[in-house]
Amino acid sequence: MRLALFVWSWLLVSPGAFAQAPETPTLHTGAQIVVVDVTVLDQHGDPVHHLKPTNFTLLENGTPQAVSQFEEHMATDAARVAAAPALGPGTYTNFPFAPEDSASNILLFDTLNTPESDQAMARQKLIAFVKAARPGTRLAVFTLSTRLTLLQGFTSDSALLLAAVSKSTKVQSSPVLPESIGAEESLSSTVRIPSAEIKGTMRQGEAMQTTAQNRLRVLTTLRAMNQLARYLSGIPGRKNLVWLSGSFPLNVLPNAGLKNGFGATDSFESEMHETANLFARSQVAIYPVDLHGLQNSALSDASSGKYVFGSLSVQSDVDAFSNQKLDEQGTMRQLAESTGGKAYVNTNDLKDSIGKALDNGANYYTLIYSPTDKEKTGYRRIEVRLPAGNYSLSYRRGYYVDDPASKKGVASNADKKALPPPDPMHVAMQYGAPPPSQILFKALVVADARSSDKLAEGNIVASKSKPPYRLVTIAYAANPGDITMPAREDGTRHVDLEFVALVYDRDGKLFIQQSNRINVFARPEAVRDFLREGVRYQQQIAVPAKGEYYVRSGIHDLIGDKIGAIEIPASSIASAPSPSGQMSAK
Template identity: 35%
Template sequence: MSSRISAPGVLLLLSVFSSPLWAQDVTVLQARSRIVVVDVVATDSKGNPVKGLTAADFQLLEDKVPQTIRHFDEHATVAGDAPAISTPKMAPNTFTNVVMAPQGSALNVILVDALNTPREAQPMLRSQLGEVVDKLPPNTRVAVFALSDRVVMLQSFTSDPAVLKAVLTQRKRMPASASLQAQGGGAGLVGSDQIVGAFDPGTPIAMFERSITNIVGDQQIGMTLDALQEIGQYLAALPGRKNLIWLSGSFPVDFIPDINSAGGLGTFSSMRFYAEEMRKVSSELARSQVAVYPIDANGVQIDPAYTSALPGRPAGAVENDPGYNSRMSSAFSTHLEKVHGEMRQMGEQTGGHAFYGSNNLARFVNQAIERGANYYTLTYVPTNTNWNGGPRSIQVEMVHGKKINLEYRTGYLATDKTVTANNQQTTPESQRTAFSTVAASMKRGAPTPTEILFKIRVTPSGVIDPPAKAEVPVGAGPLAAVSRKQQRRYKVDYAVNPEDLHWRVDNGVRDATVEFMMVGYDRDGSVLNSASRTLSLKLTEANYAAAVKGGLQLAQEIAMPAKGDYYLRIGVMDKETNHVGSVEVSTATLVMPRS
């Protein structure tokens, strides 16, 4: 007996929507009690993870008031080398959402920052990225982002070492120095170009160059903070702990005064303060269960006052002043400590850890992943119910005086917000909505949920010329980008595991309500097209038994531009339970028909 469900118009979709599937009015829930989640990393004096602790070993306080730990869970890697989960061999253009990694493990995001890394440090950074994969524990889920003039996703979450190595070692995919670098170097980084000049810094030309440097620095740091916020917003909808491993040559800190201004002229004209902005970003990241692991991509740095790389000194230059080297060395040391202090603070505020002072960047990345993979999750309901938007401090201590180092987020903002996909700090699993489920599972590059397992076959059409007359008016949204250009249509054949759906049984007939979704993205994560259909399925027991053997087989189509690489996010959701499964397909991986 065939397991194909016969119904008029079953998911043979040629229509699309002009906005994302989740851009619609939805009902959200107001939480009656706020649950705060705190991830705690415990390490010994050598930085090794401490495992086997219990809730009785911890004391948790908010604003110095003891709190009751409501839930406690340990997340730990398996001792020794865990065998890698083998990836099932699939036919061409066939995919599944079977995940080759433990679902409860932390997610890792490697951010390669070319915007704030000096060009001379970038070759060393690139050369070590491949080594990161060689030492990666099996089944570790990693996504790769890059920051240049903007932040881009180079690779969505995967546990496939071959895929990660290809991304991290292909030079053409790695960003080059950002355009701002040619003007101002790393933001906030004191280098020889900033503290060695060829003319008196008290002159008008010197002050003019400082003003240009300040403008460029403001832009660069603003772009950096915006990128962190964007990454935080992307990760907010994904459940569980996320480790943001940030490889950068400089971090948003305050600019120091010009140490060489004559007679005090311009001494404070170069000062900029970014600590408060960074604290706000850190707070938002921590609220989304994102722990930041900053890594200084400069490696070991040498005091520029004592390097032979200094340029020549013309007669009458400020550098000939007997106290110049001393001032330059002092400024270098002060700024370096300031940068490292900001890195430590960033890590401490979010429950992460800062790494600096070594050229072995690959070892730092793997240490960050190791730290972030072994942690304890504590939850509590605050005794203070005044949600006035003010800051709350969190303190976790070991009882009985155990000497263990603890890393955890140190506070949060007590905002009284409704439960949404981007407000996960106090959202228990029981309050998950259809809105938050779709937002998390259909996001470009998100991990693939496996509550509903399925397999798909994607069949691309040949190139289709646009119609002679536009089908939609000007400015009609994403549809115009498809219908007015050459396009391909992608037919998706599903085989869904019916045992993962909730069936209501009445008089020998099973019925379930299932939504099938597709979203087409460009490389930058912008939605170009989408398709969705909700079906009420009714099966006899015989049909159900056949579906268990061969899967619920259905078909769906979506159109995308013919030229370029795009991403199809394909999902199935049980409308009764909000359980979901999804998979992401890059059109670049498909075998295309000959046009």
């Protein structure tokens, strides 16, 4: 367990152990260890057990690789969950308590990409699945609307899971989901317009609006997947993401059959690239489930008002509906194939689809190898083979190795077209967001015994607040194994971290913020302290003494772009003297 690397003391590293870091450090990276989870099914769709490492042939870019570690996982294995560490009073951690030796399962109910007409029935079927789930089924539950929300962390408590899937009972209209083909009654199709030229202009405007909606929908979905992957990063082993959605606008993974896997979607290339890497590193297999089921177009409704004036070709929309359906299901299948999952389409039995997805992801083999080519950058294709036989294999098809030097060059055409990527720390620090676990840490959080009429040093007021304040001290200790510390020729290691604390009210309104950056070179003695005691820092933030507030604190590794965060109700923070003898954040 990575948490065992910590020694739970709270003395900060002496500032004398550091030397000033330059403005622009150089970082070289390469692929070292690759983990591939493989499901193997026979001709009847049943899992194949008891295969040996010698049965598998593993290739990267066509070159055979030696499997250094091999393990079989079966659904019959009893899931063993890490015990909670003994944390003292006022101590919090973002350590995710999930099965250590079996797959972790996540249900994502996507209302952003699901029409209102499909949501109510899907929710009923989801509740039915949880009620009938096999005892001991361990799940986490998320929803996606305009933001990703964690409804329930990993648990096998059926009462908690049922409460989570029942929590959001209101059908939500997606602000970025266009109406179904044949269902919308646009102005150009319902009003008699004498001029064909004017009608064409109106239809062009409507098409442009739909394109803008789809673009925003893709970006929102991508960023939610990015956020989810960061949350799952700290959980060991395979994760099965059962993604329940009525529409899959764009594949978030590269097309392994193309030289440039993102070439068909260049305006989203950088964000898709990052999300693909996060899914690969987090060992996420995606199981898309189409909530449309056996769907008919609105064209089958003879009363559809769109064709009242007969101004549009019914056959044109029939063709458009069929093509859209094929594209979306193709995206689902490619998404599943790219990550080692399976897509479930053309079925109204949602309960059965979820059950099959969880069963499929519970039986797999883990193969670990170190690539023979340590230098190649770009996309690396993975291929797994078995001896002759009627087997069906599912596994992620590749991963990316970045070339740091390319980030310093001229922006590509794709980068110029794309919207500026969001600050991942900004997304991670949103109120109520899933706490990312790429950096595992614990924090001692205490409030001064006396209230204050002033903010803590360096605090920034985002919204007007009134004293008195509770001055809350946050003392961090982060797992050094999660932080990128590249070595330099002089023996030092570069450390570039951002520590952020935010105060929200219960409605998610930001009131006070504090941010501190540590950009240093750590000498060998400091690195030894890191390994022994964790990477430590301390900062202070003021919290209004009256009202309901929440403190969200986090760490951002600016070199490795990894994040860890926690969120604490201010009412749970005990008042005590601030830790003495420690260096305050400046």
